[in-house]
Amino acid sequence: xxxxxxxxxxxxxxxxxxxxxxxxxxxxxxxxxxxxxxxxxxxxxxxxxxxxxxxxxxxxxxxxxxxxxxxxxxxxxxxxxxxxxxxxxxxxxxxxxxxxxxxxxxxxxxxxxxxxxxxxxxxxxxxxxxxxxxxxxxxxxxxxxxxxxxxxxxxxxxxxxxxxxxxxxxxxxxxxxxxxxxxxxxxxxxxxxxxxxxxx
Amino acid sequence: xxxxxxxxxxxxxxxxxxxxxxxxxxxxxxxxxxxxxxxxxxxxxxxxxxxxxxxxxxxxxxxxxxxxxxxxxxxxxxxxxxxxxxxxxxxxxxxxxxxxxxxxxxxxxxxxxxxxxxxxxxxxxxxxxxxxxxxxxxxxxxxxxxxxxxxxxxxxxxxxxxxxxxxxxxxxxxxxxxxxxxxxxxxxxxxxxxxxxxxx
DNA sequence: CCATGATGGACAGTGGCACTATCCACTGTC
DNA sequence: GACAGTGGATAGTGCCACTGTCCATCATGG
Numbered sequence: 265x266x267x268x269x270x271x272x273x274x275x276x277x278x279x280x281x282x283x284x285x286x287x288x289x290x291x292x293x294x295x296x297x298x299x300x301x302x303x304x305x306x307x308x309x310x311x312x313x314x315x316x317x318x319x320x321x322x323x324x325x326x327x328x329x330x331x332x333x334x335x336x337x338x339x340x341x342x343x344x345x346x347x348x349x350x351x352x353x354x355x356x357x358x359x360x361x362x363x364x365x366x367x368x369x370x371x372x373x374x375x376x377x378x379x380x381x382x383x384x385x386x387x388x389x390x391x392x393x394x395x396x397x398x399x400x401x402x403x404x405x406x407x408x409x410x411x412x413x414x415x416x417x418x419x420x421x422x423x424x425x426x427x428x429x430x431x432x433x434x435x436x437x438x439x440x441x442x443x444x445x446x447x448x449x450x451x452x453x454x455x456x457x458x459x460x461x462x463x464x
Numbered sequence: 465x466x467x468x469x470x471x472x473x474x475x476x477x478x479x480x481x482x483x484x485x486x487x488x489x490x491x492x493x494x495x496x497x498x499x500x501x502x503x504x505x506x507x508x509x510x511x512x513x514x515x516x517x518x519x520x521x522x523x524x525x526x527x528x529x530x531x532x533x534x535x536x537x538x539x540x541x542x543x544x545x546x547x548x549x550x551x552x553x554x555x556x557x558x559x560x561x562x563x564x565x566x567x568x569x570x571x572x573x574x575x576x577x578x579x580x581x582x583x584x585x586x587x588x589x590x591x592x593x594x595x596x597x598x599x600x601x602x603x604x605x606x607x608x609x610x611x612x613x614x615x616x617x618x619x620x621x622x623x624x625x626x627x628x629x630x631x632x633x634x635x636x637x638x639x640x641x642x643x644x645x646x647x648x649x650x651x652x653x654x655x656x657x658x659x660x661x662x663x664x
Numbered sequence: 665c666c667a668t669g670a671t672g673g674a675c676a677g678t679g680g681c682a683c684t685a686t687c688c689a690c691t692g693t694c
Numbered sequence: 695g696a697c698a699g700t701g702g703a704t705a706g707t708g709c710c711a712c713t714g715t716c717c718a719t720c721a722t723g724g
Contacts, residue, residue, distance in 0.1 A: 266670080266671080267670090267671070267672085268670070268671085277712090277713080278670095278671090279712075279713055279714075280711085280712060280713080282671095282672075282673080283711080283712060283713080285672090286673090286674095287711095295672095297671090297719090297720065297721080298671090298672080298719065298720070299670080299671045299672060299718090299719050299720045299721080300670080300671055300672080300720075300721075301671085301672080309598065312596055312597065312598075313597050313598060315596075316593050316594075316596050316597030317597065318711080319593070320589070320590065320593035320594075320597075321593075321597075322522075324710075324711090325710080325711070325712095326710095346656060346657065346660045350653065350656075350657070353653075370654065370658075373658075375654065375655070375657075375658035376657075376658055376661040376662070377654050377657050377658050377661075378657060381654075381657070383650055383653040383654045383657070384654055386646075386650045386653075387647065387650035387651060387654055389520070390520065390643075390646040390647040390649075390650050391647055393516050393519070393520035393521075393643060393646070394516075394520075394639075394640075394643035394644055394646075394647055396512055396515075396516050397512065397513050397516030397517065397520075397521075397639050397642075397643045398509065398512075398513060398635055398639050399636070399639045399640045399643045399644060400623050400626070400627065400632075400636050400640065401623075401640070401644065401647070402623075405619050405622075405623055406647075408615065408616075408619045409616060409619060409644070409647065409648060409651060410651050410655065411615070412612045412613070412615040412616045412619075413612070413616075413648055413651040413652045413655045414655040414658065414659060415608070415611070415612035415615070416609055416612045416613075416652055416655065417652055417655035417656040417658065417659040417660075418659045419605050419608045419609060419612075420652075420656055420659070421656065421659045421660050421663055422605075423600050423601075423602075423605055425663070426600070427600065432600075435598055436599070436600050439594075439597050439598050439599045440594075440599045440600065440601070441652075441653070441656070442597075443590075443593060443594035443597045443599045444594055444599060444601065444609070445649055445652075446586075446590040446593070446594075447587065447590040447591055447594055447601070447606075447609065448609060448613055448648070448649075448652070449590075449645055449648075450583055450586045450587035450590050451587060451609060451610050451613040452613045452616055452617055452620075452641075452645075452648070453550065453553075453583040453586070453641070454570065454575065454577050454581075454583050454584055454587055455575070455610065455613045455614040455616065455617035456546060456550075456617040456620050456621065456641070457546065457550070457575075457576075457577050457578060457581070457583070458570075458573075458575035458576055458577050458614065458617065459614060459617040459618045459620070459621045460546045460621050461576040461577075462576070463621055463625070466699075466700080467699085467700070467701085468699065468700085477683090477684080478699095478700090479683075479684055479685075480682085480683060480684080482700095482701080482702085483682080483683060483684080485701090486702090486703095487682095495701095496692095497690095497691065497692075497700090498690070498691075498700090498701080499689085499690055499691050499692080499699080499700045499701060500691075500692070500699080500700055500701080501700080501701080518682080524681075524682090525681080525682070525683095526681095
């Protein structure tokens with residue numbers, strides 16, 4: 265199919281598709297001449313993925329480029345799959361070391377995590393910011409939040425392990441992580457109403 | 465204290481403080497003359513809150529105005545507190561009705577929720593977007609995510625109920641909801657590593 | 665065979681947003 | 695009484711995701 269048909273199929277304007285091609289988040293079609301190229305179903309999927317990440321996931325286009333790059337690269341073994349996915353999603357440097365409270369929390373929970381990794385540092389920043397804003401985030405509350413999110417992560421891991429191929433697993437981790445975040449936050453709000461009602 | 469001292473205390477440039485005054489997210493100081501005003505500790509707290517919401521919470525300044533407006537308004541009874549906080553945080557219209565799957569899920573969980581509310585609709589959109597992006601979000605996985613987030617919400621509600629005053633409770637709900645979101649997402653990533661390691 | 669319109673490519677422009685800079689009249693302070 | 699600080703207004707900056715314009719080239723219907 266030609267670019268105008270790809271635009272029609274996906275509902276994305278031709279101009280935006282050209283922009284995606286320029287930015288490297290959409291692979292070029294198979295050139296049939298110097299002024300035309302052929303696009304396939306994989307391009308439709310890719311466009312849908314990019315739109316979802318940018319629009320609903322709030323991911324910057326530069327990060328989308330890294331993500332789709334990771335999806336296109338030959339996926340490593342399942343062991344390093346999560347590491348590859350995470351380093352793709354983190355992108356930034358850790359910046360500061362994790363505060364003692366966070367490290368202690370993780371150790372107390374018995375989690376085997378990479379304490380120098382970007383997400384532990386990110387967690388430290390987030391906790392600090394919440395406290396600075398005046399949120400009543402006690403260590404006990406944090407521990408219970410962590411246990412709940414461990415249950416979430418177990419589902420994540422099972423979904424990834426259930427994927428038929430390494431490619432699918434990679435997609436499950438990366439897309440699942442980014443796109444399920446808003447689902448979890450919406451569930452949290454709805455659950456707050458339910459929990460509040462249950463208390464009354 | 466004067467605006468320059470407020471800037472020094474908070475680390476926010478005077479120009480930005482003037483911008484916050486213009487945008488109505490920072491109340492004016494007590495005018496001591498036509499060219500000077502006196503700011504107090506409550507202004508320091510407010511600036512820290514605004515910075516935290518904008519910088520770490522990614523909240524647009526227009527939404528911050530609504531949030532601080534809700535914090536300043538005399539808080540209603542504890543029963544309607546969550547509703548007030550949520551309508552402040554939602555802002556937007558529900559848009560579309562929630563899909564059948566989501567409504568069914570909530571009923572199956574026995575949650576007493578307002579099915580026409582903005583967050584149920586938001587949840588529907590998020591689920592749809594995740595599926596469109598190719599995330600393997602099975603109904604069973606969604607159910608387990610929901611249960612985990614219910615545990616999160618229980619902590620939220622307890623923190624709010626534990627607040628000494630309605631003002632504090634309002635702050636706990638609004639700030640806690642917005643600023644703890646990044647904490648939860650960071651915990652999810654860290655927990656993924658831990659859960660993945662535990663499986664190996 | 666040729667007019668017409670689609671295509672790929674380059675590059676500048678748009679709109680939203682969170683600031684940030686400039687300017688001005690005025691005033692508290694040294 | 696100089697002078698930096700203040701409030702107020704207006705305009706500009708940088709980032710980012712597009713979006714509009716222009717052009718040479720090419721596919722295709724009449």
